[in-house]
Amino acid sequence: MENTVIKDQRKSIFKIILGRREIALVVFIAILIVVISLRSPYFFNLNNFRDILLDSSILMIIAIGQMMVMITRGIDLSVASTLAFSGMAVGLIVSHNWGIHPILAILMGMGVGLVLGSFTGFLVSKAKIPPIIATIATMTIYRGATYMISGGAWVDASEMPDSFKHISRGTILGIPNLIFTVIVVSLIFYYFLGHIRTGREIYAFGSNPDAARFVGIGVEKINFIVYMLSGVLCGLAGVLWVSRYASAQSNSASGFELLTVAACVIGGVSMFGGSGSVPGVLLGSLMLGIVTNALNLIRVSPFWKLAIQGLIILIAVVADTIISRRFAKVLPKGGS
């Protein structure tokens, strides 16, 4: 008897460390920081950490939207195109009306994102097109539409008022605006997913769509809302992107959708829906940010970026599956 009790306790510690993805990630990030600091003397200082946070903040915002979609067993490949379109739309408007208040510009971006996200949401929830196909279609349509509204031209720094460029450069209470935005967005969605009824319904729907339907959850509504919210976050990110890089281009952020998926997978969002947390996704994005930063510092050729990105996703997915399967064996059987 005593033996089994001790064994059970040991299992539970094991479970806490490996089971809480966030703790495992923090440990992993700490190891990563030590290793990189040994390789490059420029890595370990406050300014560089601030740069890493700034560079990964836009990814964090979109990854939160991607996470909600993935919790419902979907995937949103249109995020980068939505970002580009909203950024371009707002960039064009601002370049013609210099007087627009920055807050209004942000709201306009979110509005554009809302419309695009709702269209994707409509295709998935009402028209019942599988998410992967619906979002591949909208990915192409939105990207094409970005070229169409801009005529292929850029909106560059000289065409934007300083107030607009200031959106991503200013500070609030000493915190850079970008990081401040991430904090606000994370808190809102942490509360939304953890304590608001609709947020909990997203998890319920993701873990078991049929059961969710039987207990009376508006399945179509949930499916629609996640894509809409993802669109809104992409719209916000689009404005921040254009402001940060001081240029709106038709091909902005192409390939970014893969990074958001990677951030989610690393952050512990299951591909089979039903699990994922805001802190996990933030840490996942941070890890990608650190890796990118380190590759630059160690002077790895930029041509390696895409391959390394693919490798990271592959390793994360494979490791994730193998670890969770080990768990299923260790833990007593319950559910599937």
Next chain:
Amino acid sequence: MNNNPNNIPGIGERRPFSLRFFFMRWEWILVVLVIIVIIINSNISPYFFKVTNLFDMTFNFMELGIVVLIMTFVIIIGQIDLSVGSNMALSSVVMGISYQTGLNIWIAMLLGLATGTLGGFFNGIIITRVKIHSIMVTLATYSLFRGIAYVLLEDRVVTGFPPKFLYIGQGYIGNSPVPVELVIFVVLAILFGLILHKSTFGRYMYAIGNNELASRYSGVPVDRITVTIYTGSGFMSALAGVLFTSRISVTRPNIAESFLFEVITIVLLGGVSIYGGEGSIIGVVLSLFLIGMTRRGLTLVNTPSETMSVVIGCILIIAILIPKVLRRIIRE
């Protein structure tokens, strides 16, 4: 509803031939659409409906067609392969680099084909052994394969291939107006049609697509078939990559970037169900010509390629919506 079992043909049993069902097939709608596009295109340009133009037009979508054939198989068994375009680029780059280092062009070509096949095999093994959903695996290799192509060739290009190699992608059979690429495609299409519709392997594919678990319990070698199809997908992508390189006589890591999207559009428009277990090679071939000719028509009226991608994106959505709407109307 479907309570009456007498209406549903059992396994191994064919639906009795009836004119109504014969003409209600999706393929007929495609035939009508193809005719409409031909009429519109002929009105736009008097040169469209000429034998030489009709044959030359096929140059633009034969590589697409080769990948479409195998993607049909992949989607019928209920999976997807997002890595095809990247695999094309990787195979083409490997071939280009091998040729540049002084290897014989045909050996370089074989190396390219082997690379793609290996890539497809890798996808298949990870999907079946580690049991990860194909969307995730091929999304990772989508970026990995093209990434390796960039690592190998960076921003350079390989060109200066010998004329005998360029002949496969640009040449005609003898003095006739028939392109070599078209012949390759037709042979492959017939082969794929036979495999899908006339072989045990083909029946197994439909079975897996309809109910994977039941097929597994009935002794269908699901994993072996899945790996075979993904390996085939790698080979066909590599073949398309080689032909593409031969046609444009240059290779670089960013070729075929919008390929994936067009391939999926054509396959779904061809009546293959995205949920697996349904589809025919004839439908897919018709759909290939439909999209190919629509693009040709849009080019004739000077449509920029970005607008074209918006149009094809809308076609993709409509292609999935029409059967759903039709089914609902028929049920009512």
